[in-house]
Structures are given as structure tokens and as C-alpha cells.
Amino acid sequence: MQQLVDQLLQEGYFQGLPKDAIYAGSMILAAFVVLSFFVAPLAGITSWLERRVWARIQSRVGPNRVGPQGILQWLADGIKNLLKEDIIPAAADKWLFAFAPYVVFVGFLATFVVIPFGSQLIVADLNIGIFYLLAVTSLVVVGILMAGWASNNKWSLLGGMRSAAQIVSYEIPAGLAVLTVIFVAGTMSMQGIIKAQGWAPWDWLLFYNPFTFVAFFLYFTAALAEGNRTPFDIPEAESELVAGYVTEYSGMRFLFFFFAEWGNLYVIGAIATTLFLGGWQVPPVTDNPVLLGILQFVVFFLKAYLWVFVAMWVRGTLPRVRVDQLMSLCWKYMVPLSFICLLGTAAWMVVFPKGNRVASIGMFLIGLVILGLFFKRVNFQIRHARPELYFKPYI
Amino acid sequence: MTALVKYVINIVETVTTIFEGMAITFSHFMRRPMTIQYPDRIEKPVQETLPLRYRGILEVDMDICTGCLACERVCPITCITIGIEMNKETKQRTFTHFDIDICKCMYCGLCAEVCPTGSIRHSQEFEGACYNPAGLVRHFVTEPVPLYKPKKGGETDPGLATKVEIGQKYLDEFATPEEKVGGAGAEEG
Numbered sequence: 001m002q003q004l005v006d007q008l009l010q011e012g013y014f015q016g017l018p019k020d021a022i023y024a025g026s027m028i029l030a031a032f033v034v035l036s037f038f039v040a041p042l043a044g045i046t047s048w049l050e051r052r053v054w055a056r057i058q059s060r061v062g063p064n065r066v067g068p069q070g071i072l073q074w075l076a077d078g079i080k081n082l083l084k085e086d087i088i089p090a091a092a093d094k095w096l097f098a099f100a101p102y103v104v105f106v107g108f109l110a111t112f113v114v115i116p117f118g119s120q121l122i123v124a125d126l127n128i129g130i131f132y133l134l135a136v137t138s139l140v141v142v143g144i145l146m147a148g149w150a151s152n153n154k155w156s157l158l159g160g161m162r163s164a165a166q167i168v169s170y171e172i173p174a175g176l177a178v179l180t181v182i183f184v185a186g187t188m189s190m191q192g193i194i195k196a197q198g199w200a201p202w203d204w205l206l207f208y209n210p211f212t213f214v215a216f217f218l219y220f221t222a223a224l225a226e227g228n229r230t231p232f233d234i235p236e237a238e239s240e241l242v243a244g245y246v247t248e249y250s251g252m253r254f255l256f257f258f259f260a261e262w263g264n265l266y267v268i269g270a271i272a273t274t275l276f277l278g279g280w281q282v283p284p285v286t287d288n289p290v291l292l293g294i295l296q297f298v299v300f301f302l303k304a305y306l307w308v309f310v311a312m313w314v315r316g317t318l319p320r321v322r323v324d325q326l327m328s329l330c331w332k333y334m335v336p337l338s339f340i341c342l343l344g345t346a347a348w349m350v351v352f353p354k355g356n357r358v359a360s361i362g363m364f365l366i367g368l369v370i371l372g373l374f375f376k377r378v379n380f381q382i383r384h385a386r387p388e389l390y391f392k393p394y395i
Numbered sequence: 396m397t398a399l400v401k402y403v404i405n406i407v408e409t410v411t412t413i414f415e416g417m418a419i420t421f422s423h424f425m426r427r428p429m430t431i432q433y434p435d436r437i438e439k440p441v442q443e444t445l446p447l448r449y450r451g452i453l454e455v456d457m458d459i460c461t462g463c464l465a466c467e468r469v470c471p472i473t474c475i476t477i478g479i480e481m482n483k484e485t486k487q488r489t490f491t492h493f494d495i496d497i498c499k500c501m502y503c504g505l506c507a508e509v510c511p512t513g514s515i516r517h518s519q520e521f522e523g524a525c526y527n528p529a530g531l532v533r534h535f536v537t538e539p540v541p542l543y544k545p546k547k548g549g550e551t552d553p554g555l556a557t558k559v560e561i562g563q564k565y566l567d568e569f570a571t572p573e574e575k576v577g578g579a580g581a582e583e584g
Contacts, residue, residue: 057420059429317420318413333406377418382425390427 030123034112043263044074050262050312057316069394077255084251089152092248096150100143101249101256107139108260111267116190118280118296120289129190130178133271134171137226140260141167144228144235144245147257151248159244162323163235167226169330174222176338177215180345181205181275184212184355194279206276207363208355211344216276218338220307223268225330228261229311231318232326239320269307270300277303442519448569450502450517453495455535459558460514462490462542466506474499475506475515480539489539497523497531507569512545513562516569 009022048063048071055062063070088097114129116122126132141164148160182188184205185196197204206216225232236244246257273279280296321329352359382389433441445451467475478491507516523531543555550556 053424056428057423059423059426061428061430061432313417313420317416332402333409337406374414374418374421377415378422381419381422385422385426387422387426389425391425 031109034123035109039109039112039263040259042266043259044078045071046262046265046308047077047258048073049309050265050315053309053312054316057313064394081251081255086251086253087248089248091152093150093152096146097248098253100147100150101253103143103146104140104260105143105256107136107143108264108267110136110139111271114190115267115270116194116274116279117300118293119191120293121297122191125189125191127192128188130182130188130193130271130275133190134175134178137264137267138167138171140226140264147249148245151245153248155241155243155247156245159235159237159241159247162241163228163245166228166232166235166326169327170222170225170232170334173218173330173334173338174226176335176342177219177222178275180212180215180338180341183342183345183349184208190274190279194274194281197278197281199278199281199283201278201367202357202360202364203281204276204278207360207367209345209348209359210363211341211348212276213363213367214337215341215345216272218334218341219275220268220272220310222330222334223271224311224314225326227264227268227311229265230315231321233320234323234326237320265308265311266304268311269304272307273300273303279303442521445519445521449519450504451520452497452518452523453500453506453515453533454518454520455493455495456514456516456558456562457490457493457535457540458514458555459512459543459562460490460493461512461545462488463511465509465511466515469505469509471503471505472499472501479542488542490536490542491539493535495533495535497533498528504569507565510562510566512543512559513564513566513569514543516562516565 009019051073052062052064052070063073066072066076088094111133113123114126114132116125144163144167145160148156148158148163151157181193185193187193187196193205201207205212207213228235234244235241236246241247246254249257280300282292282295282299286292286295348356431437431441442451462477462479464477464479467473467477474496476492476494476496478493479488480491481488502517504517507513510516525531545559550559
């Protein structure tokens with residue numbers, strides 16, 4: 001990005017303007033483009049897709065009226081929310097109340113800076129990329145706490161406090177799981193981590209050794225908890241807390257929280273893809289840089305979106321956990337397990353400094369066997385229930 | 396030691412139950428949704444798919460109504476009002492009005508059971524939405540209609556005969572318990 005602006009400056013564009021203003025302007029322009037042409041449609045379509053996926057799991061249809069198969073539902077919802085009255089409760093802390101959605105939103109949007117969509121397609125390849133990611137996603141807690149506190153409502157406050165406790169707790173297993181990857185890759189840069197992997201599944205860090213395999217699932221679970229997703233959505237548990245920290249919000253401010261939630265889903269998938277699933281690595285099929293860039297983007301996007309789909313699917317499967325269960329799951333099970341993964345990976349690296357290809361291929365085969373077992377169970381369920389099968393995604 | 400075993404069992408159970416649950420929900424992706432997309436995206440109108448004994452909005456076939464007032468008397472909430480007038484010269488009795496207030500009707504079906512000819516009956520229609528409660532009062536008589544007199548030895552007019560037949564069929568199927576369909580008349584008679 002900076003290189004591009006520098007090049008334009010050298011070629012004599014924007015003369016007579018201070019250099020810093022041009023940099024700032026180009027940054028704002030880049031943020032605007034990313035926000036309006038990628039993040040907003042992505043979060044919106046994710047919200048629609050989630051409702052469709054969820055509906056199919058529950059033998060329903062889901063939104064299918066606005067546009068073809070309801071794909072424009074998110075636009076209709078967005079416009080409706082824009083037109084709604086922006087209510088600020090009389091007893092609320094007005095400034096914090098108005099400000100909280102933006103903090104949450106910034107915390108989520110700032111992650112897009114380091115997400116590597118392709119070998120060239122990244123806003124900034126920071127050398128502390130993943131560390132930066134863990135740091136900015138924590139900003140969401142601040143926003144949620146602000147929202148909970150400023151609403152001056154017991155449900156909001158309880159939701160905010162729960163969310164803070166949950167996110168702070170789950171940072172630890174998530175951080176430790178990420179650390180196993182950093183051990184193997186030897187770098188915190190997002191591009192560096194991807195370059196430490198290959199395009200083939202057995203070159204992915206997921207199958208590097210049994211410990212990273214477990215670490216991946218620990219990371220995904222912890223990330224779901226950090227993103228306030230079911231089964232860890234106790235901050236907005238509607239059966240207990242009305243809507244948690246968003247109880248008092250309405251209109252666009254309300255939407256911002258959910259915008260961040262659905263966008264965050266993609267960020268979770270993207271991070272999991274980067275860390276464990278080989279990122280944008282593609283087989284060497286073409287030398288054309290443009291074609292290669294597109295291919296890399298598509299591969300990365302599909303891998304990341306697969307995990308978005310899994311998160312939706314988990315949401316349709318598992319019931320919400322209790323607060324004490326949530327904490328015991330984190331502190332009694334996930335933290336020790338992630339420590340074991342960390343130490344195991346460290347020991348593995350001492351024993352096999354160059355990695356062990358046989359073990360990687362073995363892990364890959366075990367992964368295939370697990371997938372096979374899974375489809376066997378799915379087949380059993382279908383044979384058992386003898387339902388009317390319907391494979392079309394539309395109805 | 397037992398605590399450690401319990402700990403490991405907990406982990407194994409968590410993983411296997413989630414695995415199984417995910418398999419069940421995944422199998423639901425491949426099933427057809429149960430939703431009937433009323434009112435527009437359905438193969439045929441819902442009215443046609445309803446069962447025979449469905450208690451929809453009441454309708455009256457004025458051509459075979461004898462004016463016995465049995466329905467008006469049996470109605471628990473008097474939602475049926477019937478007016479009958481006798482022409483002094485011709486001794487001809489005619490309906491002046493026959494109104495059913497669908498607003499009040501509770502779809503108990505008593506009127507349809509007592510009707511001797513089966514002229515008042517539940518239709519399969521259920522869409523009664525309107526902007527004014529007055530619109531829900533069904534007027535079955537617009538101009539004075541003579542009462543129907545059952546003839547001994549069956550109906551001769553072919554148009555009326557089919558209507559009588561429909562009414563009788565409805566009575567047999569609606570006003571009798573399901574297992575005795577068709578045999579009720581003989582039993583009571």
C-alpha cells in the first residue's frame with residue numbers, strides 16, 4: 001500500500017499537498033474500500049447464509065423472499081435498521097452508549113489489516129501479525145463492557161461482565177494454541193506462517209503432529225467463545241438476559257454489534273486457515289501473477305468460509321452452556337490441554353528439528369479416517385430416519 | 396487416580412457426543428424442510444388439502460334449507476340469526492335473512508350436526524381476514540327465498556337432488572363418529 005503511494009508520488013501525482021495528508025487520505029480510502037466492498041457484503045451475506053443454514057438444520061426454509069432465494073435479505077434488514085429511531089435511554093451514559101458500537105466495530109475491522117488473502121494481497125504484513133490480531137480482537141471486550149455499563153440496565157451489565165470474563169478466559173487457550181503454530185513456523189508474521197506450510201494437506205500445520213491437530217480444535221473452540229458464538233453466547237443469552245449487552249440498543253447501533261459478530265466469524269475462519277490450513281498456498285499451476293493471485297484468493301476464501309460454515313453448523317447443533325460450565329471448560333480442560341499441546345510440540349521439535357514427514361502423512365490419514373467415520377455416522381442417521389432427501393440448496 | 400480417569404472420560408465424552416450431534420444435524424441438511432410456504436409457494440391451495448371433517452367457516456346452501464331453526468336454537472353463542480316471514484295470501488313462508496356472525500362463531504359444529512338436510516356445514520375455507528368486523532357477518536339471503544320442503548319418496552328436481560345428496564353425504568361423514576361413517580342414519584332412524 002505504502003509502496004503504491006510512494007510510486008504515485010514519485011511519478012508526480014498529488015503535487016503541492018503535504019505528504020502525510022496523502023498517506024492519511026490513502027489509508028482512509030483503503031479502509032473505505034475494504035469496508036464497503038468486502039466486509040459489509042461479507043458480513044451481510046454471512047448473516048443471510050447463517051439463517052438459511054440454521055433453518056435447514058431445523059427443517060425450516062429460512063429467509064427466501066427478498067431477491068433470489070432471499071440473498072438480499074441483509075440489505076433489507078440494513079435499510080430497516082438505518083431508518084429506525086436511534087434511542088438512547090434517558091438514564092444511560094450518553095457518550096459511552098453512543099461510542100461503544102464503534103469500539104466493537106473497530107476491534108473487528110482492524111483485524112483485516114493483517115489477513116493474508118494472497119501472497120500479494122495483504123494490507124500490511126506486520127512482523128508481529130498474529131500478536132497484533134490477538135491484541136486488537138481484545139478491543140471488542142472493551143466495547144462490550146462499555147455497552148453493558150453505559151446502558152444502565154441490569155441485563156446489559158450482566159451480559160457485559162459475562163462477556164468480559166469469557167473473552168479474557170478464552171484468550172489463554174487461544175493464545176497457547178497460536179503459540180504452538182508460532183513454535184513450528186518460527187515467525188509471527190502472517191505471511192511467514194503461511195510460507196512455512198505447503199499447498200498439500202500433509203504440509204499444513206494442522207497435520208504437523210498430533211499436538212497441532214488438537215491445538216487447531218482448541219483454537220477454533222476458543223475463537224468461537226471469543227466471538228460470542230453459540231454454544232458460548234452467554235453474554236446475549238436471550239433466555240436469561242433478554243439480549244445481554246445489546247438490550248438497550250436499537251437501529252444502526254444495534255446492527256453494528258451483529259455486523260461485528262458476523263464479520264468476526266469470517267475473521268475466525270481466516271485466522272484458522274492461516275495458522276493451520278496452509279492459507280493461500282496453491283499448487284504451482286500457473287506463472288501468471290494475476291491468475292495466481294485470483295487462485296490464491298479463491299483458495300483462501302473457500303478454506304476460511306468452510307470454517308464459517310462449521311461455526312453456523314455448530315450453532316445449529318449445540319445448546320448454550322452454563323456460565324460455570326463455560327469457565328470449567330476453559331480453565332479445567334482447555335488451558336491444560338493447550339499447555340500439553342504447546343509442550344508436546346516443543347518436545348517434537350527437539351526430537352525432529354526438521355519435522356517428520358511420515359508423521360504428517362500419518363496424521364493426514366487419521367484425519368481422513370475421522371472424516372470417513374463422520375460420514376458413516378451421517379449415513380447411519382439418514383438410513384435410520386428414512387427421511388425424504390432433498391439435496392438442492394434452494395427451495 | 397479416579398479423578399484423572401473421570402477427567403479423561405469427560406474429554407472423550409465431550410468429543411464423541413459433539414461428533415455424533417454434528418452428524419445428526421448434518422443429516423438434516425439433506426432432508427426436505429417441513430415448511431409449507433403458505434400462501435403462495437404451494438402446489439395447490441391449502442383449502443384443497445384440508446381433511447374432510449375440517450371445521451372451516453360455516454356456509455349454508457339456501458336451496459335445501461328447511462327453515463327448521465334447529466341450528467339457531469342449538470348455537471351456544473347465538474351467532475346464527477334467521478328471519479322467516481309468511482305471506483298471508485299465498486301461505487308461502489320465505490326467509491328474510493339468514494346471517495351467521497363468523498366473528499362470534501366458535502366452530503363447535505353443533506349446527507351442522509343437527510341440520511336435517513345438511514344445508515349448513517363447515518367449508519374448507521378459513522381465510523376470513525377483513526378490515527371491519529361487520530365484514531365477517533355472512534349474509535346468505537339477499538332477496539326473500541322460499542323454504543325448502545322435503546318431498547316424500549325423494550327429490551325429483553335433478554338440480555336439487557344433487558344438493559340434497561351432497562348435504563346428506565356431509566351429514567353422514569361429519570355428524571357421525573369416524574368409525575361409523577355411512578351407518579349412522581340406519582342406527583338413529
